[in-house]
Every structure is written in structure tokens, then in C-alpha cells.
Amino acid sequence: MDNLADLSVSLGRIHLKNPVLVASGTFGYGEEYQDLVEAAQLGGIITKAVTLEPREGNPPPRLAETPAGLLNSIGLENPGIEVFLKEKLPKLRKLKTRIIVNIAGEKKTEYLDLAERLGRETGIDALEVNISCPNVQKGGLVFGTRADLAFSLVKGLRQATDLPLIVKLTPNVTDVTEIAQAAKEGGAEALSLINTILGMAIDVNTRRPKIGAITGGLSGPAIRPVAVRMVHQTFQKVDLPLIGMGGIACAEDALEFVLAGATAVAVGTANLVDPTVSLKIIEGLRQYLKKGGIHSFQSLIGTLRV
Amino acid sequence: MEAERGLVRKRNANTHPKRCVRPAQQVSERIGYMYQVKAKVLSNEKLSEAHYRIKLEASQIAKAARAGQFVHIRCGPGYDPLLRRPFSIHKSRQGRIDVLYQVVGKGTGLLSQKRRGDQLDSLGPLGKGFEIEPAFKKIFIVGGGIGVAPLYMVAQEITRVGQGQDVTVLLGAKNKELILGKDEFERLGLEVTIATEDGSTGYRGLVSNLFQEFILSQTSLSVAVYSCGPVSMLRKIAELSRHRGFFCQVSLEQKMGCGLGACLGCVIRGRSGYLRVCKEGPVFDAKEILWDNLGL
Numbered sequence A: 001m002d003n004l005a006d007l008s009v010s011l012g013r014i015h016l017k018n019p020v021l022v023a024s025g026t027f028g029y030g031e032e033y034q035d036l037v038e039a040a041q042l043g044g045i046i047t048k049a050v051t052l053e054p055r056e057g058n059p060p061p062r063l064a065e066t067p068a069g070l071l072n073s074i075g076l077e078n079p080g081i082e083v084f085l086k087e088k089l090p091k092l093r094k095l096k097t098r099i100i101v102n103i104a105g106e107k108k109t110e111y112l113d114l115a116e117r118l119g120r121e122t123g124i125d126a127l128e129v130n131i132s133c134p135n136v137q138k139g140g141l142v143f144g145t146r147a148d149l150a151f152s153l154v155k156g157l158r159q160a161t162d163l164p165l166i167v168k169l170t171p172n173v174t175d176v177t178e179i180a181q182a183a184k185e186g187g188a189e190a191l192s193l194i195n196t197i198l199g200m201a202i203d204v205n206t207r208r209p210k211i212g213a214i215t216g217g218l219s220g221p222a223i224r225p226v227a228v229r230m231v232h233q234t235f236q237k238v239d240l241p242l243i244g245m246g247g248i249a250c251a252e253d254a255l256e257f258v259l260a261g262a263t264a265v266a267v268g269t270a271n272l273v274d275p276t277v278s279l280k281i282i283e284g285l286r287q288y289l290k291k292g293g294i295h296s297f298q299s300l301i302g303t304l305r306v
Numbered sequence B: 001m002e003a004e005r006g007l008v009r010k011r012n013a014n015t016h017p018k019r020c021v022r023p024a025q026q027v028s029e030r031i032g033y034m035y036q037v038k039a040k041v042l043s044n045e046k047l048s049e050a051h052y053r054i055k056l057e058a059s060q061i062a063k064a065a066r067a068g069q070f071v072h073i074r075c076g077p078g079y080d081p082l083l084r085r086p087f088s089i090h091k092s093r094q095g096r097i098d099v100l101y102q103v104v105g106k107g108t109g110l111l112s113q114k115r116r117g118d119q120l121d122s123l124g125p126l127g128k129g130f131e132i133e134p135a136f137k138k139i140f141i142v143g144g145g146i147g148v149a150p151l152y153m154v155a156q157e158i159t160r161v162g163q164g165q166d167v168t169v170l171l172g173a174k175n176k177e178l179i180l181g182k183d184e185f186e187r188l189g190l191e192v193t194i195a196t197e198d199g200s201t202g203y204r205g206l207v208s209n210l211f212q213e214f215i216l217s218q219t220s221l222s223v224a225v226y227s228c229g230p231v232s233m234l235r236k237i238a239e240l241s242r243h244r245g246f247f248c249q250v251s252l253e254q255k256m257g258c259g260l261g262a263c264l265g266c267v268i269r270g271r272s273g274y275l276r277v278c279k280e281g282p283v284f285d286a287k288e289i290l291w292d293n294l295g296l
Ligand SMILES: Cc1cc2nc3c(=O)[nH]c(=O)nc-3n(C[C@H](O)[C@H](O)[C@H](O)COP(=O)(O)OP(=O)(O)OC[C@H]3O[C@@H](n4cnc5c(N)ncnc54)[C@H](O)[C@@H]3O)c2cc1C
Pocket: B070, B081, B085, B086, B087, B088, B089, B099, B100, B101, B102, B103, B104, B105, B106, B107, B108, B109, B146, B149, B150, B252, B253, B254, B255, B256, B277, B282
């Protein structure tokens, strides 16, 4: 039993048995993958976004592929907090892994309401505050692109709940570290980066956009270098644990983020390609530690040589 | 063949439980399992200018598959195309499944290059299939082009559980060379009528028009229609069926992500809101679909 290398990490108050999470929107509410992935093996599950009211989402088609990438415009389709509490959370609670609930809204009061209600529930380990969705008309993203709004939102949330707050940042800004710093000052305990990059694809035969909402969020291997760069920049400037994501499809990809400064990683689009990829990544990280004679994963974080 | 994992999945396979064909116990044995396997290619045969048939060794999928369900196949190891590709299960027997496919782009292009012995990462069986109801007196199976793929298992199931219903198979294609699967239906003892757009064989015109002619003389009220093909065709079949009060199920397509109901990427418009083709479908009751604004 010599390969029991310690993969556990801490994101502020959130302790993970291993650093591999599944990213919001790509793993549903945990139940969809249960035939194939034993949740207890994962570091944690970040749920699909939950909003106060049900949202029907954007008109289809909602997906288009680009080289090594995926454009989506799901538009935060979800059944709303009522149904989430009644139908999804009881099932999530049974899973032996960390449960991080992704919340989104158009107005500050919606976020605060959500946080208060979720804060009263058991079985939730943290909230991931989505201020970065490019697929909604109003709100949401605007909190992620203005430092003053990000600060006041996070500060409000900090008062609304005791749950650890992870703020999820958008890459669609000039300087991500400004928003990151504002989120920290507001009371964030960790940061997730990155959400999808605003993009577009056109069918030249029909001259129509390939997705119904015209623009969408780009994810997948194509965006990984952008994401790694943003993790690196944020790690340099902001003293908070980071969850790195964007195009992770194998252990090596995950390690790039860790060396750049991420404490944990989240796997998104790759789940759609291979539902068991996160388990393979965990095994790959274990092998990497073993090969390098490294005893603790934590000791790797931010050890980029420059 | 290596199974990665497969546990019971309580899929909501029957929206009309009273129409359920088999005793409940037997049903739960056969439906509700999903597997991820490395399926070995047994053969990959070119059938026409555009069509291929690939045979895969995938015993768990084969055993669990029901008519109308699909497999989600990774066509290549790289990132372009990135996503899996969904294909109807054309046949399943003795540890094998067959897929009939048409080469239209990168994924199907890669698939056409697979050789005997290659392995394909396959996920399945997925989605909700056709509800085969033996109580109907008259059954129409209507396929357009590659849309014939999921219908063979419908015919197979009807001939297996049926009570000697009158089954009519109508197949349409652009021309004589592109007709798929005629012999297979005939081997089940069913009569097949062909429509070709260029009239090179059989009825000249669209298979939906052929269907329209067939139902003119149809007096029975106990009619079920199972169909797959281009949307324009399905829409016509659905409208004609609704008009006559036939039970009509159609298999639809949409660009897919996960294939398991998690990403919400594959929706189309239904009367009750957006429906996931991979989960609530790909087979839908035709009355559930908002044909005017599908979002394809
Ligand atoms: C549930 C389900 C079952 C299916 N079953 C089958 C099946 O049994 N056999 C089969 O051949 N296909 C089937 N399809 C369609 C098949 O999945 C697509 O043809 C395939 O994904 C195309 O992948 P590609 O990479 O080759 O094409 P892409 O590179 O993705 O697309 C190339 C071009 O072809 C167009 N295109 C995409 N799909 C189609 C299509 N179906 N017909 C015509 N043009 C298309 C695209 O718009 C694009 O312009 C099914 C789809 C679904 C959702």
C-alpha cells in the first residue's frame, strides 16, 4: 500500500479528499452519472447553477463544436431553488463527497435570497457564486466584470450565510486579478476560474449562427492556455486558494493548473466526452506523486519554476 | 471488451405504463442499464455511396438495448471532433450491436476508417426507446434514408411479441441505390414498400406521401405509427397521424453533449417545455413535439 500518497487539500474551510472536482453544468446534480462514476471517489461535485425561479434556458441549438472546443448557450436552465431543495438536494446529501452548490441570479437580492435559503440546509459544503455566466441577458456576468459590484455582492453574501463562499470568475475581463482581489475583500474563501469565454460560430452555408442564442461560452481544451494564464496571474496577486478549470482532460492538464497555483481543479467539458475522466485524472495525479516521490499533493501547489 | 462500470439505472422508460408490453419484472431486467465499454469492431462495411454498417462487440449494451435507444460513440481519440457522436442501435444480438451510419462530417468520416479489431469507446444503451404496443391492430413502420436504422428493432420486437398484427413497412430514399435494410425487414416476414424521390424503383416521391396514400384506405382506428427520418418527413407523418388519431412515435435528433441528461445541451421544443433528446427522447410521442419551432 505504498501508493497512498496524500491527495487531500483544503480550500479555506473546505477539506477535499482529493483535488478533483467536477465543474458546474457538466455533471448535472450528481444523479445523471451515478451508473458510471462513484461520487465518493471525487473530491467533490459542483452542481449545475441554481436560481431563485425556474429558468427554461436558451433556445436550441445550444451546442456547437469548434476545434478542440465546445460553444454552449444553455442559459442556466434549472428548476429553481424550490425544486432543487425538494428533489435534488436530498439525493446529493447521500453522496459521500463534498457538495458545492453553484448559484446564479440577475439581481443582488436573488443571490442573497439563495444564499440564505441554502445556508439553512444541511449537506452543503460551500456555495460557488457564479458571477460569470455569459449566457444570460441580464445580471450575472456584470457582477463578474466590475470590481465594485463584485465586492458588494460578495460582502452581502458573506453576511447572508455562514457557508464558505467560492466566487467563480469570468475570463471576459481585461484584468481578472482586479475582480479576484475585490472578491477576496468582500469575503470570498476561494476562487474558481475560469468560466467560459464568450464566443461565436457561424454556419457559412446557411449564414446563421450555429447556436440559437447567437453567442455562447467556449469551453474545452481550446481554452486551457487562457485559463492557466489567469490562474497564474491570480495566484501571483491574490492570496486565496484557487480552483483551476478550463479544458482539463487528463492528469497532466490538471497539473498545469496546480503548478500555476491552483489548490484544486474542476473538470468540465471533458465529462461530456468521457464520463469517467475525472476518476482517470485522480489516478493520474496519484501516479505522478508516486513517480516523483512526492508525499503530499499540497506541496506541489504553485511550484512553477520561472 | 472491457466494462468500466454499469449499475441499475431507473430510467423512466414507460410514460404509459399500461401500454407496457412485458410483465414489469421482465422489463426491469432488460431496461435501465447504462455501460461505458471499449467495443471491438468486428466489421465496418460500406453499403452504398454514403452508408456504412459497423458491427461492434459490446455484450452488455447488446443485452440491455431496446428498440429506439442509441449508443454514444467516441469516433476518434483526438479533440477534433471533441464530442461523442450518437447513433441509433440498428440491431442487437448475441453480444453484438450493429450501427448503420451515413458519412456527413468529421466524426462519421473517422468512423468509416475503423477496421476490424479497432476499439471504440461506446456509451449505451441511452435514451428512451419506442413503446411497442401489441394491442394495436395495424402498425406502420416508416423510415426515411438513414432513419431506417432504429426501425429494424421495432419490427423485430413487433414480430416477437405481436399477435399477428398487420404490419406495413414503408422505406424512402433519394434513389434505388440508397435504400437501406429492405431485405432485413423481409427476412422477418414483413412486406416492404419503397418510395424513391427519383422514381428509380417503387413509388415515385416522398415516403411521407406514400404513407398518406396508404392510410387513405385505412379504416381501423387501432393504428400505431413508428417513424424516423428527416424532420420534414417526420412532421408530415406526425400531422397525418394526428389527423387520423393514430398513435405515433418519432425518433428525433439534436446536437448532443453528454448523452446522459446532464448538460442540457440537446433540447428541442416540446409542448411541456424543452425536452432533452438524450433523456426524454430520442423517441417522442409525436403529439408532444412543437413542430413549428423545434430549434434544430
Ligand atoms: C439519437 C440519435 C441517433 C442517431 N442515429 C444515427 C444513425 O443511426 N445513423 C446515422 O448515420 N446518424 C445518426 N444520427 C446522426 C449522427 O449523430 C450525426 O450524423 C453525426 O453526429 C454527425 O457527425 P459528424 O462529425 O460526421 O458530422 P459533423 O462534422 O458534426 O457535421 C458535418 C455536417 O453535417 C451536418 N449534419 C450533422 N448531422 C447530420 C445528419 N444527421 N444528416 C445530415 N447532415 C448532418 C452538420 O450540420 C454539418 O454541416 C443520430 C443522431 C441522434 C441524435
